[in-house]
Amino acid sequence: MESTKENEYRVETLRDVLNRLRAGLTFLEEIASKRVRLNHDGGHAAGGSAPFPLNVTACDLIDAIRAAAADIAQHIGLRFGPSMDAAGLLKGMCRYWCRCMIATIDDGLYWISVMERLNELQRQADRLIDPHEPQRYIGVCPTCRAGLWVPDGTKLNPDEYRLCFACHKSYLVRDVQQAQLARLLLANVVDTDDGIRRTLHSCGLTVGPCTLRLWKTRGVISDLGQDESGRNLYSLSEVLCRLHQTKYPNLLADLT
Incomplete structure (x- = not known):
């Protein structure tokens, strides 16, 4: 019984941080892609051929969130397509997969390492979305x-x-x-x-x-x-x- 309660606590804690990452993902995607006005009078921007402005820091973080979610899914034996993006993985894990985790995330050391990794990603997301210190x-x-x-x-x-x-x-x-x-x-x-x-x-x-x-x-x-x-x-x-x-x-x- 105690082991079941511990696993339930781990799942709820994991689901909480996944939900927070999912909530911030939209803001990260907006940061990653900047909207601009390009010249259309010849030169480099003619025909809309100029490179699209990109915030590589935000793109790196989105990739890292996707990689972390994919690692967790693979660890607990869940299947997903290679084209599934970070938003899809987080949505699925938050809505449908957490019950499966109760029976599979029973390794305390693994759970601690996962939480450290996800909390670090959350801190980086917070730093980008609402920076308090330079x-x-x-x-x-x-x-x-x-x-x-x-x-x-x-x-x-x-x-x-x-x-x-x-x-x-x-x-x-x-x-x-x-x-x-x-x-x-x-x-x-x-x-x-x-x-x-x-x-x-x-x-x-x-x-x-x-x-x-x-x-x-x-x-x-x-x-x-x-x-x-x-x-x-x-x-x-x-x-x-x-x-x-x-x-x-x-x-x-x-x-x-």
């Missing part, structure tokens, strides 16, 4: 794929090792920064002047506050339109190519 996202842990954050203003040494708070494994800052930069290139990121510079700063690259505007004036790079506040948007890949030519000659070689 934090800077630098990438994902190479061991557990959890998001890595540092207090804003922290000076990172690329050759230093830091600790992941999710899995407690150490990581080399340089490896995380280079991996994040490569992922940003693949994501075809578009952002404002300030957003591009903050992103590059998190990856260990410094760009002056007037650099992008100066390059645009000289015709070295082009803006891809404007966001809803009328601020110019730039392609991260185009900025990186220019940095490779001017300031970081080994930049692109380090990413291959």
